[in-house]
Amino acid sequence: MGGKSVRHIFWSSINALAALALLAGSATLEAQEFAADIPIIDSVARYEAASARLADTSEPLTPQERIRTASEAITAAYFSERHAEASALYAQFRDAELDPVTRVAGLGSTLQSGADAALKEQARSELKTIGASATRSAPLAPALSQSALGADAMLRDDLPGAVAFFAAAMELARRDLPADDPFQVRFAVQHATHLQYADRLAGREAAERSERLALEILPEGHPYWIDVWYNMADRAQSAGRFDEAATLFARITDLAVREWGEDDTRLYPILQYRAVALSGLARRSEALEIARAAIAVERDKSAGDRAMHRELIGGLLLGEGDIAGAAASYREGLALLKGTDPSDLRWGFIESRLARAESFLGNNAEALKMAELAAPAFAAKLPPTHPARITGELMIAKTQARAGAPDRGFALLEASVAANEAKLLDTYARAQDLRTIAAGNNTLFRDFAWVALKNGRMEEAWRAAQLATLSEMALSSAQISYPKDAAGFGAALDTVRAARGEEAAIRDQLAAGTVTAEDLSNAITRREAAERDLEARYPDHAEFLRPKPTTLAEAQAGLEADEAIVIPMVIEDRNAAIIVTRDNAAWSETVSAYNSTPALIAKLRDSLQESSIADGAFDAEAAHEIYRRFFPPEAAKALAGKTRLIFPSGGPLAQIPPAVLMSAPAAGDTPGRYLIEDFAIAVRSSLRPITRAAASAPGRGFAGIGAPALARTNGAATSLRGLAIDPADLRALPSLPGSLAELTAMQAAFAGEPSLLLTGAQATEPQVRAAPLGDYRVLAFSTHGLVGGQIAQLSEPALVLTPPDAAASGNDGLLTASEIAALDLNADWVILSACNTAAGNGRGSATYGGLARAFQLAGARSLLLSHWPVRDDAAAFLSVETLRRTEAGADRAEALRAAQLAMVRGQSGIAGESDPAVWAPFVLIEG
Numbered sequence: 001m002g003g004k005s006v007r008h009i010f011w012s013s014i015n016a017l018a019a020l021a022l023l024a025g026s027a028t029l030e031a032q033e034f035a036a037d038i039p040i041i042d043s044v045a046r047y048e049a050a051s052a053r054l055a056d057t058s059e060p061l062t063p064q065e066r067i068r069t070a071s072e073a074i075t076a077a078y079f080s081e082r083h084a085e086a087s088a089l090y091a092q093f094r095d096a097e098l099d100p101v102t103r104v105a106g107l108g109s110t111l112q113s114g115a116d117a118a119l120k121e122q123a124r125s126e127l128k129t130i131g132a133s134a135t136r137s138a139p140l141a142p143a144l145s146q147s148a149l150g151a152d153a154m155l156r157d158d159l160p161g162a163v164a165f166f167a168a169a170m171e172l173a174r175r176d177l178p179a180d181d182p183f184q185v186r187f188a189v190q191h192a193t194h195l196q197y198a199d200r201l202a203g204r205e206a207a208e209r210s211e212r213l214a215l216e217i218l219p220e221g222h223p224y225w226i227d228v229w230y231n232m233a234d235r236a237q238s239a240g241r242f243d244e245a246a247t248l249f250a251r252i253t254d255l256a257v258r259e260w261g262e263d264d265t266r267l268y269p270i271l272q273y274r275a276v277a278l279s280g281l282a283r284r285s286e287a288l289e290i291a292r293a294a295i296a297v298e299r300d301k302s303a304g305d306r307a308m309h310r311e312l313i314g315g316l317l318l319g320e321g322d323i324a325g326a327a328a329s330y331r332e333g334l335a336l337l338k339g340t341d342p343s344d345l346r347w348g349f350i351e352s353r354l355a356r357a358e359s360f361l362g363n364n365a366e367a368l369k370m371a372e373l374a375a376p377a378f379a380a381k382l383p384p385t386h387p388a389r390i391t392g393e394l395m396i397a398k399t400q401a402r403a404g405a406p407d408r409g410f411a412l413l414e415a416s417v418a419a420n421e422a423k424l425l426d427t428y429a430r431a432q433d434l435r436t437i438a439a440g441n442n443t444l445f446r447d448f449a450w451v452a453l454k455n456g457r458m459e460e461a462w463r464a465a466q467l468a469t470l471s472e473m474a475l476s477s478a479q480i481s482y483p484k485d486a487a488g489f490g491a492a493l494d495t496v497r498a499a500r501g502e503e504a505a506i507r508d509q510l511a512a513g514t515v516t517a518e519d520l521s522n523a524i525t526r527r528e529a530a531e532r533d534l535e536a537r538y539p540d541h542a543e544f545l546r547p548k549p550t551t552l553a554e555a556q557a558g559l560e561a562d563e564a565i566v567i568p569m570v571i572e573d574r575n576a577a578i579i580v581t582r583d584n585a586a587w588s589e590t591v592s593a594y595n596s597t598p599a600l601i602a603k604l605r606d607s608l609q610e611s612s613i614a615d616g617a618f619d620a621e622a623a624h625e626i627y628r629r630f631f632p633p634e635a636a637k638a639l640a641g642k643t644r645l646i647f648p649s650g651g652p653l654a655q656i657p658p659a660v661l662m663s664a665p666a667a668g669d670t671p672g673r674y675l676i677e678d679f680a681i682a683v684r685s686s687l688r689p690i691t692r693a694a695a696s697a698p699g700r701g702f703a704g705i706g707a708p709a710l711a712r713t714n715g716a717a718t719s720l721r722g723l724a725i726d727p728a729d730l731r732a733l734p735s736l737p738g739s740l741a742e743l744t745a746m747q748a749a750f751a752g753e754p755s756l757l758l759t760g761a762q763a764t765e766p767q768v769r770a771a772p773l774g775d776y777r778v779l780a781f782s783t784h785g786l787v788g789g790q791i792a793q794l795s796e797p798a799l800v801l802t803p804p805d806a807a808a809s810g811n812d813g814l815l816t817a818s819e820i821a822a823l824d825l826n827a828d829w830v831i832l833s834a835c836n837t838a839a840g841n842g843r844g845s846a847t848y849g850g851l852a853r854a855f856q857l858a859g860a861r862s863l864l865l866s867h868w869p870v871r872d873d874a875a876a877f878l879s880v881e882t883l884r885r886t887e888a889g890a891d892r893a894e895a896l897r898a899a900q901l902a903m904v905r906g907q908s909g910i911a912g913e914s915d916p917a918v919w920a921p922f923v924l925i926e927g
Contacts, residue, residue, distance in 0.1 A: 047076035067093065071102040078105035081266060083112040100141035104130060108148030112155065124149065131168065143172035143187055150190065157345045157381040163198050166191040180217045182224050188213050189227045197386050207235060215521040233273065242280030244508050249274035267297045272312055279316055288316045304346045307333040311350050321594060323360045330354035348377025352392045355399040360573055360594055364403035371399045375412065384419035394447045398571065406454035413448045420444060442468050450571045453587050459552050465567045465578050466549040466687055469650035492534045494821050494857060499527040550688045556582050558689020564642045565687060568630045570597045570652045575629040579638040586638040590629045598652060600626055605656050609868045611917035618916050620662060620672055627661040627675065644893055645679045648687060649925065657867055657923045659900060660916045676900055680893035682926045690926060698777045698826050701753030704743035706782035708763045708802040710735045731803050739782040742833060742876035746780050749884045763802045765811045774824045780831040780879065797851045817854035825859035829892065831883065832865050833875040852925060862892060866921040874918045877908050896924050
């Protein structure tokens with residue numbers, strides 16, 4: 001594909017990878033199958049054969065045969081990226097009557113591998129001339145010439161120039177080549193790939209168009225599928241879908257080795273990308289093994305490419321906690337750059353990484369020196385919105401803040417945020433791609449918040465922290481309050497979201513080889529139709545959905561005297577928490593090993609889930625250490641006198657219920673102390689003040705749905721809700737005797753008010769849809785909960801209802817998230833007494849997505865959700881006790897706290913009740 005660009009954490013060419021045809025499903029390639037674009041077919045074999053003929057003196061070639069053979073060798077070398085060989089051959093034959101495509105190949109290779117500045121400038125001039133001409137005998141030449149100039153521009157770090165050249169190549173191909181010529185795909189993919197670095201939204205749209213073009217015109221097994229799939233994997237990786245990317249790159253690796261052998265240099269970028277994907281999956285030891293294997297095939301790579309590979313290895317070592325090893329690898333990379341152009345962006349790229357590593361090691365003077373060297377490089381070479389510039393400047397600013405010069409870091413990031421915020425939030429509003437923009441703490445906003453705190457700029461930190469903790473719940477909060485046609489808008493937006501989810505699922509399946517390209521094409525068609533409908537009916541939707549952070553004063557005015565908002569953030573080796581009360585705004589910071597806090601949170605969550613199955617697995621030490629990191633003495637001082645904490649629905653602690661954090665570990669016979677013992681806890685999708693007065697309360701009290709008719713053999717009282725099953729065995733799920741008792745007890749809390757129970761044979765999808773659920777202010781669902789992927793062909797979370805004898809449209813026994821979102825609710829709150837109801841959609845989405853978001857879309861203002869499988873008996877006690885206390889007038893968060901404390905203190909009579917895995921799964925989401 002040509003060109004060089006900054007990709008993630010390394011620098012490499014994108015590569016044509018022409019012989020990788022098997023990725024699209026065909027067994028082998030025959031050149032005659034794709035005669036229209038013969039230059040790319042079997043290019044390695046053709047180059048070697050042509051070179052051998054030129055070198056063979058036993059059978060001399062005629063002058064014309066020699067020129068034809070040289071032309072074939074030059075073109076084949078160019079398309080197999082043997083630019084040095086192509087350039088050398090072209091130098092020998094440049095005065096011969098070469099065809100235009102061969103001339104472009106020779107000139108392009110001269111730009112890629114030559115060192116003579118005057119010769120390269122002459123090559124650029126000749127390529128521009130070819131691009132301005134129309135050659136009937138060689139219609140490919142004009143477009144190919146602009147592509148070669150684009151690759152040259154990227155080699156010179158000229159991104160705007162590269163994008164312009166690749167756009168010109170695409171337009172010339174449309175002008176000169178048949179509409180179904182596979183080269184149309186090549187040029188479209190090149191343009192889209194580079195445009196994404198200049199303009200994320202436009203680049204994404206261009207990438208989707210190029211992908212659609214491939215689906216329309218490329219025959220199965222064509223070599224250019226690899227360009228498309230390579231770009232797909234890159235986009236998946238950029239969006240954080242590392243499992244999809246890793247699957248694709250693993251397949252590419254196997255195929256490349258089979259086609260080229262183990263020592264072909266074209267394996268280099270494939271191995272690099274695969275290492276990055278594995279790193280994203282936290283499989284760093286595998287990633288390091290792959291990255292080190294790449295060194296064996298880097299022999300003809302430039303010093304710059306080899307230097308950036310050391311940067312990749314340094315990043316992987318850093319992820320493993322080997323900071324000294326990372327710094328050594330970065331220094332090795334800088335040593336490889338010695339003698340190269342000092343304005344080459346690779347210098348700044350590696351210097352910024354080394355600066356960060358030195359600051360982790362406490363070498364502040366060296367860190368600041370490296371940061372100052374790196375800072376000018378990004379602004380000189382890249383636009384403010386380029387991902388590599390954002391990443392580099394974040395590293396520099398954090399280094400400066402960590403090493404004692406936070407004012408310099410703030411000045412650098414203030415400009416970056418100003419340049420990027422509008423674009424990032426517009427992309428968020430239009431694409432709703434939370435993995436790319438918001439989920440898991442958007443690094444630009446999160447890091448800027450921390451640097452702002454280090455500079456005493458609380459207002460700026462507060463705004464950025466809100467944007468850093470965006471979640472899917474924030475989207476639904478906006479959606480359900482649309483001021484015009486809320487119902488229609490919600491339905492249209494959810495249709496788009498469902499179509500995008502379906503497409504994403506099919507992309508996963510395509511990467512694994514379980515569906516066809518036609519399946520993806522059909523999914524894209526459905527998604528595009530849904531998006532067109534949304535745009536046509538609600539042209540202002542992006543403006544409405546764009547996140548609108550509140551000011552500090554507005555947030556404080558909406559708090560009660562006993563409340564505090566806590567926004568935790570993890571910034572590499574720092575753990576920060578912003579604490580906002582009605583009359584104060586403070587922050588705290590602790591230092592820990594690099595990236596150790598996310599791992600610690602994951603460890604605690606794993607222990608909670610394990611403890612829900614096996615007693616005694618709860619990691620109290622991790623629970624206390626996480627508390628210590630986010631609630632040091634200065635935080636405790638800021639929370640003095642407060643009794644209620646509010647957390648955002650995004651951020652590091654969204655993966656666990658904060659209630660389980662331990663302010664004091666157990667000591668001898670003295671039990672440890674949980675956060676819930678000091679504070680009632682709530683989670684909010686938006687940190688804007690809540691309007692506490694209900695606009696129009698429904699006239700009826702309670703509706704309970706659940707206890708479906710399942711297996712005759714009841715599940716034990718301690719059975720877990722949500723075990724992995726096969727769809728055919730839906731009826732074989734254990735009945736939940738506690739569910740009926742639970743719902744009946746809830747109903748009793750509404751004595752004297754109209755209520756509804758749909759249980760057993762009545763707990764079916766048709767009955768739920770027919771019920772006037774919008775008339776009830778409290779709803780409860782007590783049943784098995786499933787996450788997407790837990791059963792075959794279930795791509796979204798669902799609640800289990802009584803299944804029919806035979807599945808029918810709209811009645812298969814599963815009330816899915818999309819079906820829930822279509823319900824018309826007006827509930828003050830919804831209790832979901834089933835497992836995993838706080839989970840996402842099963843594809844790595846943010847916590848508090850999935851069912852939570854679906855009920856919020858349907859009209860629920862507050863929700864009681866579970867983080868992991870809930871014991872039947874514990875679910876009954878917690879939900880009923882919370883509801884009983886709420887109906888008696890208690891605040892919801894305080895009611896849940898009292899119910900949980902009763903179990904912590906052994907007052908419920910439930911076996912094992914004091915284990916956090918038993919009492920802590922529920923969390924309150926306030927709307």
